[in-house]
Amino acid sequence: MIFLIPVAVLMGAVGLAAFFWSLRSGQYEDLEGAAHRILIDDEEDRT
Amino acid sequence: MAVIALKEDAGCPSGLAPAEREESRADPSAFVRQGADGRDVLELMVQGAKCAGCIRKIEGGLLALPGVTDARLNLSTGRLSVSWAHGAVAAREITDALGRLGYASAAFDPEAARQSADEEGRRLLRYMAVAGFAAMNIMMFSVPVWSGGGEMGEGTRTLLHWVSAFIAIPASLYAAQPFFRSAWKALSARHANMDVPISLAVFLTLGISVAETIQQGEHAYFDGITMLLFFLLVGRYLDHRLRERARTAARDLLALQSVSASRIEPDGTIRAIPARDIGVGDRLSLAAGDRAPVDCVVEEGVSELDRSMLTGETMPQPAGVGAVVHAGVVNLTQRLVVKATARVQDSAMAQLARLIEIGEQGRARFVRLADKAAALYVPVVHSLAALTFLGWLFGPSLLRLAGFEVADVGVRIALMNAIAVLIITCPCALGLAVPAVQVVATGRLFKRGVLVKSGDALERLAETDVVVFDKTGTLTLGKPTLISRVETETLQAAASLARTSRHPLSRALTEAAGPGVPQASARELPGEGIEADVNGEKWRLGRRSFAAPTAPDANDGAVELWFSRGSGVAARFVFMDALRSDASETVRALKQRGIAVELLSGDRPTAVAAAALAAGIEAWKGGVSPADKTARLAALKASGRRSLMVGDGLNDAAALAAAHASASPGTALEASQAASDLVIQGAGLLALVEAIDVAKAAKARALENLRFSALYNLIAAPTAAAGLLTPLIAALAMSGSSLIVTLNALRLQLRGGPWTS
Numbered sequence: 001m002i003f004l005i006p007v008a009v010l011m012g013a014v015g016l017a018a019f020f021w022s023l024r025s026g027q028y029e030d031l032e033g034a035a036h037r038i039l040i041d042d043e044e045d046r047t
Numbered sequence: 048m049a050v051i052a053l054k055e056d057a058g059c060p061s062g063l064a065p066a067e068r069e070e071s072r073a074d075p076s077a078f079v080r081q082g083a084d085g086r087d088v089l090e091l092m093v094q095g096a097k098c099a100g101c102i103r104k105i106e107g108g109l110l111a112l113p114g115v116t117d118a119r120l121n122l123s124t125g126r127l128s129v130s131w132a133h134g135a136v137a138a139r140e141i142t143d144a145l146g147r148l149g150y151a152s153a154a155f156d157p158e159a160a161r162q163s164a165d166e167e168g169r170r171l172l173r174y175m176a177v178a179g180f181a182a183m184n185i186m187m188f189s190v191p192v193w194s195g196g197g198e199m200g201e202g203t204r205t206l207l208h209w210v211s212a213f214i215a216i217p218a219s220l221y222a223a224q225p226f227f228r229s230a231w232k233a234l235s236a237r238h239a240n241m242d243v244p245i246s247l248a249v250f251l252t253l254g255i256s257v258a259e260t261i262q263q264g265e266h267a268y269f270d271g272i273t274m275l276l277f278f279l280l281v282g283r284y285l286d287h288r289l290r291e292r293a294r295t296a297a298r299d300l301l302a303l304q305s306v307s308a309s310r311i312e313p314d315g316t317i318r319a320i321p322a323r324d325i326g327v328g329d330r331l332s333l334a335a336g337d338r339a340p341v342d343c344v345v346e347e348g349v350s351e352l353d354r355s356m357l358t359g360e361t362m363p364q365p366a367g368v369g370a371v372v373h374a375g376v377v378n379l380t381q382r383l384v385v386k387a388t389a390r391v392q393d394s395a396m397a398q399l400a401r402l403i404e405i406g407e408q409g410r411a412r413f414v415r416l417a418d419k420a421a422a423l424y425v426p427v428v429h430s431l432a433a434l435t436f437l438g439w440l441f442g443p444s445l446l447r448l449a450g451f452e453v454a455d456v457g458v459r460i461a462l463m464n465a466i467a468v469l470i471i472t473c474p475c476a477l478g479l480a481v482p483a484v485q486v487v488a489t490g491r492l493f494k495r496g497v498l499v500k501s502g503d504a505l506e507r508l509a510e511t512d513v514v515v516f517d518k519t520g521t522l523t524l525g526k527p528t529l530i531s532r533v534e535t536e537t538l539q540a541a542a543s544l545a546r547t548s549r550h551p552l553s554r555a556l557t558e559a560a561g562p563g564v565p566q567a568s569a570r571e572l573p574g575e576g577i578e579a580d581v582n583g584e585k586w587r588l589g590r591r592s593f594a595a596p597t598a599p600d601a602n603d604g605a606v607e608l609w610f611s612r613g614s615g616v617a618a619r620f621v622f623m624d625a626l627r628s629d630a631s632e633t634v635r636a637l638k639q640r641g642i643a644v645e646l647l648s649g650d651r652p653t654a655v656a657a658a659a660l661a662a663g664i665e666a667w668k669g670g671v672s673p674a675d676k677t678a679r680l681a682a683l684k685a686s687g688r689r690s691l692m693v694g695d696g697l698n699d700a701a702a703l704a705a706a707h708a709s710a711s712p713g714t715a716l717e718a719s720q721a722a723s724d725l726v727i728q729g730a731g732l733l734a735l736v737e738a739i740d741v742a743k744a745a746k747a748r749a750l751e752n753l754r755f756s757a758l759y760n761l762i763a764a765p766t767a768a769a770g771l772l773t774p775l776i777a778a779l780a781m782s783g784s785s786l787i788v789t790l791n792a793l794r795l796q797l798r799g800g801p802w803t804s
Binding site: 009020028031032040 | 124
């Protein structure tokens with residue numbers, strides 16, 4: 001119990017930190033574009 | 048490899064967005080700024096990009112230009128950021144390349160672009176994340192407390208409560224900041240808004256829960272308060288997103304208005320400058336196809352002007368030295384040198400912008416559905432909580448006076464029950480009821496090409512009972528189309544002359560003739576027509592007095608062009624500003640819904656009558672000035688009608704702002720788009736009918752949600768006042784009601800309706 005509670009709280013904190021990181025790195029700037037970009041092929045090897 | 052798009056390949060490859068009206072804009076080089084790494088950066092607004100193919104075409108096409116190092120299109124906002132090695136490419140080449148690919152683009156004022164970072168939204172998202180994670184973690188400790196029942200020892204329960212408190216207190220104090228701030232602002236202005244009971248509930252709940260934990264009591268509401276904050280913040284965030292999208296659309300339009308101008312310096316060189324830097328007395332070069340950025344007077348040159356955006360008049364008017372050119376007028380045929388007579392902020396367009404502002408202030412008095420509910424809600428909840436407290440505190444004494452045997456319950460229980468009322472009635476569902484519906488509805492419309500520009504537009508649109516159309520460019524395509532039948536050979540010959548001109552009639556002729564070769568020897572005489580020497584013959588295309596002076600005047604008031612070859616028989620071409628293909632269908636659909644339709648136009652009454660007849664509109668009026676339009680809308684308002692104005696020109700802008708709700712086609716001038724609630728992209732008007740349908744459905748959903756919230760409170764509040772509430776019930780009731788409200792809003796998207804594709 002003494003051990004499990006801090007682990008649980010810590011895991012929550014890690015999740016929160018991960019979300020903040022994603023927010024700061026601009027992953028929510030263009031939600032629609034991201035959905036479409038997956039469909040674009042890389043053209044580098046086609047010349 | 049650079050892929051130069053063919054004409055048929057222009058625009059969105061998926062066909063989601065038809066190519067927008069082409070229009071040559073001023074030189075974007077005035078808006079190029081220096082990036083941090085010394086490269087040139089240009090921010091552009093791109094119209095018509097809708098799918099993956101668009102991203103690829105645009106980014107690929109630009110990167111293929113020599114020197115361009117980076118091109119990134121944001122599909123959600125339509126903004127394109129291009130950077131290149133300093134001086135490697137002219138800004139004009141970028142916009143030209145986009146034009147070849149089939150996308151209209153316009154430079155962004157860098158200042159406007161920089162302001163666009165949505166700080167408030169990010170902050171709300173952070174608050175929401177903190178509240179959400181706290182709620183989840185506390186729930187982990189609450190579930191054992193609830194389910195432990197009698198088995199859990201007092202010590203363990205208190206330990207779990209303490210852990211919850213350790214998470215909940217900092218998290219709630221952090222996440223509730225927007226509510227505290229708003230409540231404080233309201234209180235210092237001696238008002239009470241929805242955030243006052245929320246803030247009060249946060250403080251009291253935290254206080255009482257800590258007190259309970261210290262006394263090793265059973266009921267701590269740490270889970271309830273964080274969950275409450277989470278749901279409230281979700282509603283707040285959705286509402287913010289909606290307003291932000293509307294604000295961004297408005298700001299984008301303002302940024303687009305920041306066109307540039309070509310100033311003729313004293314030494315004769317021409318320099319591109321932002322329009323706001325034009326001073327009175329500056330000499331400007333106005334190329335054929337350019338829109339005048341400020342009010343000015345012609346100094347050199349003869350040309351024809353398209354004033355349709357200002358007056359609704361479709362026919363170009365000749366202009367020579369000394370002619371006054373108002374801001375917004377398009378120069379058609381020849382280059383003009385003009386002298387600015389007013390700065391941008393004093394020009395005709397800016398005065399219209401002020402009219403728009405006045406109209407919008409009037410509209411701001413519209414009370415939103417959610418605000419109406421809140422106004423009703425706050426006093427009721429406050430007095431209920433106060434009554435609960437007083438009832439539990441003094442009730443027993445009163446009962447004893449009446450002869451009953453009851454013991455005092457004490458301040459603690461009274462306070463607990465009063466707080467329980469505050470928590471359970473907290474407007475989770477109420478806060479979500481309207482924004483959730485509006486988010487779903489605007490998202491739905493956005494996919495159909497209707498941009499909803501203001502938060503309460505849908506509510507106003509749902510009330511529409513009369514639609515007022517403008518003619519030129521709204522009901523019609525805004526450009527002449529050839530309607531007379533002519534031999535192909537004659538048409539081709541005339542078109543070879545017409546191809547050299549930007550005059551709208553020439554363009555209509557070219558369009559009817561299809562692709563071909565322009566006549567090299569052709570020259571344009573402004574106000575008269577085009578002349579060319581072909582195989583020793585004099586070919587003339589233009590007005591009757593110029594091209595065929597001997598031909599009889601048809602005298603039917605039609606818009607015409609004459610074409611003559613040497614001494615042969617002259618041919619007559621008749622044009623009409625054709626209706627949009629779905630105009631009459633739209634009018635019929637509106638009438639079916641019991642909505643009256645009117646047509647107000649600045650064009651000649653004969654032309655307006657013809658359009659009204661074709662579209663099936665009985666109530667029409669021609670030759671109407673902008674002030675008359677506004678007056679008509681005011682009259683409709685005075686008689687209790689809810690008007691929807693649909694228009695595109697500058698002459699409509701004031702009327703758009705004065706109407707109860709307003710819409711403009713995507714081809715409209717930016718000022719008109721800025722003044723209206725809805726912008727309908729694409730060529731059709733039918734989306735307007737869909738927008739009204741969706742608005743009506745959304746209103747019905749929102750009302751359902753509000754009714755449900757009221758019903759919920761009607762059951763929950765007495766339960767709490769009676770002291771029957773436990774943290775478990777509070778948690779279930781709150782999340783349950785929020786869920787139901789959200790699901791009801793989503794029904795708008797799931798249910799098959801006339802607008803589902």
